[in-house]
Amino acid sequence: MRRILSRWSIYELIWLGLFCGTAIGITVISKDTLFGFTVFLTGVLCVLLAAKGSLMTYVFGMYNTFGYAYLAYGNGLYGEVMLNLLFFVPMNVIGFVMWKNHREEGKVVMKQMSGKSLLGVAAISAFGSLALGFALSFIPSQNSPYIDALTTVLSVMATFLMVRRYKEQWLLYIVLNLFTVVLWVIRLLDGSPDGALMIVMWSAYLINALYGYYTWNKGAKEAVAS
Numbered sequence: 001m002r003r004i005l006s007r008w009s010i011y012e013l014i015w016l017g018l019f020c021g022t023a024i025g026i027t028v029i030s031k032d033t034l035f036g037f038t039v040f041l042t043g044v045l046c047v048l049l050a051a052k053g054s055l056m057t058y059v060f061g062m063y064n065t066f067g068y069a070y071l072a073y074g075n076g077l078y079g080e081v082m083l084n085l086l087f088f089v090p091m092n093v094i095g096f097v098m099w100k101n102h103r104e105e106g107k108v109v110m111k112q113m114s115g116k117s118l119l120g121v122a123a124i125s126a127f128g129s130l131a132l133g134f135a136l137s138f139i140p141s142q143n144s145p146y147i148d149a150l151t152t153v154l155s156v157m158a159t160f161l162m163v164r165r166y167k168e169q170w171l172l173y174i175v176l177n178l179f180t181v182v183l184w185v186i187r188l189l190d191g192s193p194d195g196a197l198m199i200v201m202w203s204a205y206l207i208n209a210l211y212g213y214y215t216w217n218k219g220a221k222e223a224v225a226s
Contacts, residue, residue, distance in 0.1 A: 012048060015211075019044055019204040026196050036194055039067035040201045047205050050162065051170075051212035053107040053219065058096040065089055071194050075187050076141045079132065079148040083155055095163040102165060110219035113161075113168045121157055121168070128153040144186055151180045167220045170213035177206035 008016075020041060027037045042064040049057035065088040072080035099108045113121075133149035136142045154176040161169035180202045188195025 008052075012052075015207070016044065016048065019200065022200055026200060035067065036071065036197050039064060039071060040197055042067065043201050044204050044208075047208045047212070051208055051215050053110065053215070055096065055099050055103070055108070058092045058099070062089070062092045065092060071198070075192050075194065076143045077148055077183070077187075078139060078142060079136055079145075079152040083152045087156060088159065091159050091163060095159075098163055099165070107219070108165055109223055110167055110216050111165050111223065112220040113166050118168055118171075121161070121172070125153050125157050125172070128156075143190070144183055147179055147183045147186075151176055151183060154179075167213065167216035170209050170216055173209040173212065174206065177202050177209055181206065 024037070027034075042060045046057050046061040046064050049060065065084045069081050069084035072078075072084065102109045129146070129150040129152075131149075132153060133146035136145035136149055139145075142148070154172050158169045158172035158176060161172065181199055184192070184195050184198040184202060188199060192198075
């Protein structure tokens, strides 16, 4: 852990400390579980390391994947459960291998998509969200089927772009994180004990997605220049 933190900027350390401190406060006030806090912490580390292009993102990501799936199951978000267990678990392994084979000076080599390819991603995401939302609406205990479907599909598409090292993954993550915050606000209003902590976690992801796009946009331009 010390070796990882030594490579972080002052901004990144302040950012990490701020959200972890907020998470601790919410955990104490709402009497949330230690397990919920560990899911939050590994999630923050995972996305921040992804923004930095660090291979360690997949190590923390694996724990977060199982932990978040458990919390989502308890809140009736079955699209999120399926996404994490059936997709993110194998993709964590695949991503680790692919990033390991495409690094320079300890960071992954970043790429940029064409405008036509990005439009294709948007069209597939829209169609997939509508189709999955319709299917989830038939599950009696499913909550917010279309928002759940949208976040699920965007997560899949963004993960594929992430594994392929495209900077446009962060554009999808920005939209994804916005809607996931809305999803957990709805669950909090319905009485979910994990809602407040998840709202903070996904808000942290949103801020990190903006930072990630800035970092990867710069990295992709440097890769082309070199």
